[in-house]
């Protein structure tokens with residue numbers, strides 16, 4: 001088993017070791033099954049795209065207020081939690097600067113994020129790990145840390161209800177947006193899909209689509225959404241995305257890209273895959289598609305492939321949800337086997353999605369003062385897969401994406417055929433598709 005020692009970032013005030021577990025009934029007004037069903041929590045319902053079936057069965061009041069700006073609402077609520085003293089430090093006092101050089105890396109001095117000194121052992125050689133009820137998870141978060149629920153509206157408009165009972169439908173497990181109590185930047189929040197379902201940190205089609213909707217609804221390119229897999233610096237094994245607002249372009253967003261000619265299955269979706277050029281971390285960019293769902297499905301397929309192949313990765317959702325960066329990485333693995341230099345380890349920077357994007361969160365004043373482009377490049381070079389390994393992984397990713405896109409199309413066609421002819425002849429096609437999938441995962445086993 002490969003592990004690394006690291007100081008865990010505290011994402012919620014209830015994560016503290018000193019937190020006393022109370023008896024049933026809870027009394028803490030938490031996000032667990034003990035408290036949520038009887039609660040009233042604000043609701044933001046984002047507009048559905050045409051042809052999507054509405055997710056949430058809320059009836060909206062006919063006396064509507066004007067449509068709120070989602071991002072303003074989020075930032076206002078976030079600032080309200082700051083006034084209420086829910087954060088561990090004041091991120092607005094953290095110093096930031098652009099590091100001189102061709103990339104424009106952003107350095108931030110964040111001494112508060114790492115106040116907790118004791119390091120914990122993290123297992124980093126398993127991208128998929130089962131949910132462990134005994135460890136901290138977001139059902140333990142207090143409701144005061146929640147800004148609102150985030151659900152798909154059942155009409156073509158967005159709605160905000162400042163107060164709405166949670167028990168609108170049976171077995172409802174809300175998506176919540178909560179503050180990150182150790183913020184990196186203004187408006188730093190967590191998106192926790194179906195919090196009561198206690199899903200492990202693992203991307204699936206629905207959760208990635210929800211995260212892309214978050215970026216889309218914010219409608220501002222400076223509000224990005226990120227994901228860290230286990231083994232790629234996720235701290236908590238409970239499905240969550242992060243997001244924050246920073247009014248500077250990220251170096252990764254400015255990096256040149258080269259379009260990859262892809263197999264037919266991918267082209268049919270209209271999704272364009274490109275490769276980052278001249279950026280210290282090798283990665284792929286997905287954009288285009290006829291709908292938000294197209295690009296989301298392709299990226300979800302590739303993430304699922306990486307997860308099942310046990311390759312840690314980070315995802316950055318950029319440009320209002322129109323571009324998604326996919327970055328397989330190997331830093332923690334190198335750290336565990338002693339291949340990362342002491343100089344880099346001493347800075348204790350965890351290269352998660354934000355650092356890979358070019359926003360370096362530094363804990364020590366001397367590192368901030370000395371921050372140079374050469375340092376950022378050295379760090380990110382250790383994060384990146386080697387050229388040889390990347391090409392290998394890329395080929396499998398694209399094959400998986402294209403193949404699965406084809407399968408999805410075939411399945412849709414099959415369903416349509418079944419409706420018309422009521423025949424079972426799609427079985428053989430599905431069997432062939434599933435054999436093809438098995439071939440991919442088998443080949444990937446060889447990769448490891």
Ligand SMILES: [Zn+2]
Nearest residue numbers: 026030034035
């Ligand atoms: Zn409770």
